[in-house]
Amino acid sequence: MSDSAGGSVEPRTAVTEAEVEALVRGICFKTGPPRRLGVEVEWLVHEARDPRLPVSPERLEAAYAALRTVSLRSALTVEPGGQLELSSPPAASLTECVTTVSADLDAVRAVLRRDGLVLAGLGHDPWHTPRRFLREPRYDAMEACLDRTGPAGRAMMCTSASVQVCLDAGYEEPGPLGHVRRWWLAHQLGAVLVAVFANSPVAGHRATGWLSTRQLRWAQIGTGRAGGPVLDADPRGAWARHVLDSPVMCVRRDGGPWHVPHGLTFREWTRSGAPRPATREDLDYHVTTLFPPVRPRGHLELRMIDAQPGDDGWIVPLAVTTALFDDPEAAETAYRAVKPLAERTHGRPAPHNPLWRDAARHGLADPELREVAAVCFAAALRALPRLGAGTRVVDAVAAYGERHVARGRCPADDLLDALRADLPAARVRAPQAPGARSHAPHGPAPHGKDTPS
Numbered sequence: 001m002s003d004s005a006g007g008s009v010e011p012r013t014a015v016t017e018a019e020v021e022a023l024v025r026g027i028c029f030k031t032g033p034p035r036r037l038g039v040e041v042e043w044l045v046h047e048a049r050d051p052r053l054p055v056s057p058e059r060l061e062a063a064y065a066a067l068r069t070v071s072l073r074s075a076l077t078v079e080p081g082g083q084l085e086l087s088s089p090p091a092a093s094l095t096e097c098v099t100t101v102s103a104d105l106d107a108v109r110a111v112l113r114r115d116g117l118v119l120a121g122l123g124h125d126p127w128h129t130p131r132r133f134l135r136e137p138r139y140d141a142m143e144a145c146l147d148r149t150g151p152a153g154r155a156m157m158c159t160s161a162s163v164q165v166c167l168d169a170g171y172e173e174p175g176p177l178g179h180v181r182r183w184w185l186a187h188q189l190g191a192v193l194v195a196v197f198a199n200s201p202v203a204g205h206r207a208t209g210w211l212s213t214r215q216l217r218w219a220q221i222g223t224g225r226a227g228g229p230v231l232d233a234d235p236r237g238a239w240a241r242h243v244l245d246s247p248v249m250c251v252r253r254d255g256g257p258w259h260v261p262h263g264l265t266f267r268e269w270t271r272s273g274a275p276r277p278a279t280r281e282d283l284d285y286h287v288t289t290l291f292p293p294v295r296p297r298g299h300l301e302l303r304m305i306d307a308q309p310g311d312d313g314w315i316v317p318l319a320v321t322t323a324l325f326d327d328p329e330a331a332e333t334a335y336r337a338v339k340p341l342a343e344r345t346h347g348r349p350a351p352h353n354p355l356w357r358d359a360a361r362h363g364l365a366d367p368e369l370r371e372v373a374a375v376c377f378a379a380a381l382r383a384l385p386r387l388g389a390g391t392r393v394v395d396a397v398a399a400y401g402e403r404h405v406a407r408g409r410c411p412a413d414d415l416l417d418a419l420r421a422d423l424p425a426a427r428v429r430a431p432q433a434p435g436a437r438s439h440a441p442h443g444p445a446p447h448g449k450d451t452p453s
């Protein structure tokens with residue numbers, strides 16, 4: 001969401017359709033031994049005294065101005081609704097990544113605490129309707145574009161948060177660490193990660209019937225903007241075609257609002273040259289406006305995990321995902337475990353297929369997802385010491401496995417338990433208390449622009 005290509009958009013040399021395909025194929029997968037990893041942690045920012053109270057734009061701006069004076073190793077950015085994101089530098093090990101981000105988060109929390117604010121690890125805000133904090137041409141255009149498919153776009157922009165794990169693309173050669181295998185694994189294991197870490201069952205003070213309402217919102221945005229390509233044996237070609245055939249969100253210009261075309265794909269733009277010729281800079285920008293669950297940016301960016309509760313909750317999905325991709329033995333175990341799940345996709349791209357839908361709605365109440373998750377967690381726990389993970393990380397993963405995976409639960413179930421019990425600590429109230437497995441209609445809860453990132 002915070003991707004941007006700033007600066008002037010003065011005319012540059014136009015690119016042809018063939019040049020676009022060659023450029024995308026050349027930059028999307030940088031192959032080699034998996035050596036580096038990173039994490040992007042997004043957080044909702046709430047009032048410490050009562051998270052149901054709105055935080056005024058003035059208070060957020062003052063807090064972020066103070067944060068800009070703090071020395072951090074991670075990049076700090078702000079999302080359209082005022083969510084805060086820390087993006088780690090590429091790390092040579094899991095331990096290095098955890099140490100860096102933990103220290104940065106400690107510094108950020110100390111500044112926010114002085115202003116009476118806290119970071120909230122939730123995949124979707126349970127209480128607040130979407131309200132845009134950033135007023136920039138990119139987000140004006142994004143809002144106008146996404147509004148065409150309904151209110152889910154504004155919810156995604158302004159009331160959602162995630163843990164995004166970034167991993168090297170892998171070897172050029174086949175095998176458990178090859179880039180073709182890792183690309184495939186990311187899309188099948190991704191559904192398991194949605195289920196295991198679902199943490200957004202409430203919107204507008206009410207249970208939505210989905211354990212990951214955040215993932216539901218992404219699916220509602222549509223296949224062109226938030227869908228992945230069809231999986232085949234040529235990830236580079238598949239992604240290049242997807243980039244060319246996806247709709248253009250906006251055509252930037254130096255003066256006035258950006259143009260938001262209707263139904264114009266990048267392929268059509270290169271062929272027509274209207275409203276102006278498409279350039280290499282336009283291509284780079286276009287790629288940042290595509291939000292598939294797995295995005296190749298030289299490395300692989302896994303975008304499907306809800307933000308996690310607790311100060312250190314983000315460490316568990318980072319550690320588990322890293323272990324299942326970068327340890328050869330764990331990667332092979334995960335591949336064999338998730339392989340049967342591929343039948344449930346019916347050949348449709350993620351997240352718009354039955355497997356991903358079941359993961360977002362039911363979490364680990366789905367018996368097959370629960371079984372696969374247990375196998376993968378066990379493999380990750382065996383692999384983490386081989387990757388040099390310390391006791392803190394291993395213990396956190398083991399505790400999560402016992403509390404949630406072994407019991408067929410996820411953090412969303414804890415939130416729903418609190419909702420049903422009407423616990424004061426939950427501060428979530430609803431006119432009814434639907435069960436965690438409620439079969440709500442496949443559509444947004446009353447939210448977004450109809451009732452008001």
